[in-house]
Amino acid sequence: MTLxxxxxxxxxxxxxxxxxxxxxxxxxxxxxxxxxxxxxxSSRNTVSIALTCGVDPIWLDSGRGEMSLVGAxxxxxxNDINKATEEGEIYxxxxxxxxxxxxxxxxxxxxxxxxESFHPQSVEAWIPIAPRSSDRTFALRVHDDSxxxxxxxxDTIIVDPSQPGKHNQFLVARVEGDHMxxxxxxxxxxxxxxxxxxxxxYPLLDIQSTIRVCGVVVGKYKEY
Numbered sequence: 772m773t774l775x776x777x778x779x780x781x782x783x784x785x786x787x788x789x790x791x792x793x794x795x796x797x798x799x800x801x802x803x804x805x806x807x808x809x810x811x812x813s814s815r816n817t818v819s820i821a822l823t824c825g826v827d828p829i830w831l832d833s834g835r836g837e838m839s840l841v842g843a844x845x846x847x848x849x850n851d852i853n854k855a856t857e858e859g860e861i862y863x864x865x866x867x868x869x870x871x872x873x874x875x876x877x878x879x880x881x882x883x884x885x886x887e888s889f890h891p892q893s894v895e896a897w898i899p900i901a902p903r904s905s906d907r908t909f910a911l912r913v914h915d916d917s918x919x920x921x922x923x924x925x926d927t928i929i930v931d932p933s934q935p936g937k938h939n940q941f942l943v944a945r946v947e948g949d950h951m952x953x954x955x956x957x958x959x960x961x962x963x964x965x966x967x968x969x970x971x972x973y974p975l976l977d978i979q980s981t982i983r984v985c986g987v988v989v990g991k992y993k994e995y
């Protein structure tokens with residue numbers, strides 16, 4: 772998207788007319804019109820426009836990152852945003868249809884070395900929804916029945932690699948010495964660590980070596 776398209780998208784999402792946006796930012800309606808039709812290629816007011824519309828200023832200015840900035844209020848400056856972000860009052864929401872569905876091979880490599888982004892050719896599909904999570908979140912298809920009945924073979928799980936994993940959480944992990952990552956529930960009892968399948972036909976894995984957490988499962992997506 773161009774700057775003009777992003778401004779128009781942000782304004783319409785905020786349900787503001789060009790005049791209402793101009794009045795709140797303190798510029799003329801003509802200035803907003805020129806930005807939206809592409810006659811003006813830049814503006815010193817992109818931060819004010821973004822905060823007025825409740826979107827991320829970095830996204831509005833450059834197109835990088837995510838669009839939504841939940842919790843932002845008109846008139847906030849960057850210091851206000853930084854403080855509110857640290858306190859959890861503001862968080863970014865992934866753009867619709869931006870969650871990559873990757874292979875288990877890519878997920879296993881991610882355990883060894885963090886991947887900032889996935890090349891479009893390596894992405895199987897784009898999942899159209901995402902829970903509150905980091906911008907590194909990805910999706911995987913469950914490839915066996917070890918986590919039934921909660922997760923069936925073919926279900927799509929949503930994995931956030933920014934979370935370290937805690938007792939009782941579902942996660943994708945790779946045990947030292949294993950080539951492929953696995954999807955299980957993390958059980959920690961004292962100084963013992965286990966990976967638990969929900970399907971009773973599979974054994975509880977007593978982990979004696981290092982476990983690398985690829986990410987915590989934060990949701991499940993279902994297509995029909």
